[in-house]
Amino acid sequence: MEPIICFEHVFKSFGGQAVLQDFSLEIQPGTFLTVIGRSGCGKTTALKMVNGLTRADSGRVLVQGKDVAQADPVALRRRIGYVIQSVGLFPHMTVEKNVAYVPSIAGMDGWKGQARREKTAALLRQVGLDPALAGRFPRTLSGGQRQRVGIARALAAGPEILLMDEPFGAVDEITRAQLQEEMQRIHRESGITILFVTHDIGEALKLGTRVLVMDQGQVQQCDTPEELVRHPATAFVEALVEPQRRLKYYG
Template sequence: MNAIEYKNISMAYGEKEIVHNLNLTVEQGEFVTIIGSSGCGKTTILKMVNGLLAPTAGEIFVEGKSTKELDLTELRRNIGYAIQGSVLFPHMTVYQNIAYVPNLLNKQDKKRTEEAVSKWMQIVGLEESMKVRYPSELSGGQQQRVGIARALAASPNILLMDEPFGAVDEITRGMLQDEISRIHKETGITILFVTHDINEAMKLGTKVLVMDKGAVQQYDRPEAIQQNPANEFVAALLSRSLR
């Protein structure tokens, strides 16, 4: 079974078409990085997976089931979602932020939630002593780690990440890239990761999706894209950005 399938997906806002007839399959366990020109539909196709946006045409299947037939609240609880700046609840401690979704799922099983929080804090490199801190007491990198832990705390099969490291400095960004790569290898989770940085896309992705003007330009392994860019747009993207 594939993790995600886009079938004949189009998305328009009025007269403006953002995504045009997208057909794409994401296999389970892939780390797909999505890159392309501004306004090409990267975030749009990400948000369709958990029902934050609905396509104007076509159908999306998550683990074999159409999102049209699924309860969106349940769907979102079972898909991790991490965005730039982490957007933590400021009035909640680190523990409360990470425990938010597990509490909804585990109901009265507090021990299970506590174990999940401790597990993911350890995996993303956060000390246990940070549980009682509030977001305002953390560095940008620490906040982002909490955001990742929160997205993973319910042990989802799919993780959506929208430019999650865009708001941190270069050194922290490199560390977070290494962390998410390690987490992917350890857990086998399927990840869709939007980025504007071609270097980040090529470093992290087991597959890279290159988009322009709402259409797929190339979808392949990083090494295959480097060795054989599909067209002038992909070649220009590589030559302009890779170092």
């Protein structure tokens, strides 16, 4: 099977500081890949290369077999959902208009009038929200509700890839656990490919069908959660997963 995302010997630096160094990785369709590593290891940089927000200094990033550097960036980003910690909802738009924003500006069929209302309602239900919230503005929602609306907006255009950059870092623990369960269900039901950046090893192991551990711009290990805990490939991975082993995360 051809990978849906492929990094080929990617290098990237900012201000003379190397962020990614000979970074190579293949991601198969339908993977829920959680990405973890300490601050500055290149997690977010790699994520942003998938939708062309950051360009490689050398090497290639391929999405569905096509070089991102050669793609129309606007068309590329409309095909890839993107969720960030700060959500980024438009405050002057209702929930419905926020959710429908990308399909509307892209001129997709079936996103006007009653059809738009029905599709928005379905997306809100998908992320665990009452469709009655569609007419409200972001300022009237809780942090968890806003994050769910952000996920619904990212899913609205039917992307095959969803990028998530520490999306649950700003919500309380109870809401975070609920959002994690929602994402597991959405992944299970849709089969969408998800790249999910986190600083929380427990979250990475819980959500990922595969977990990528990065350090100093390089891959330390990319494996299933079970293999990562039981057979860490480097001393860095060993130190990262040891607390989970002590907690008997995987009995």
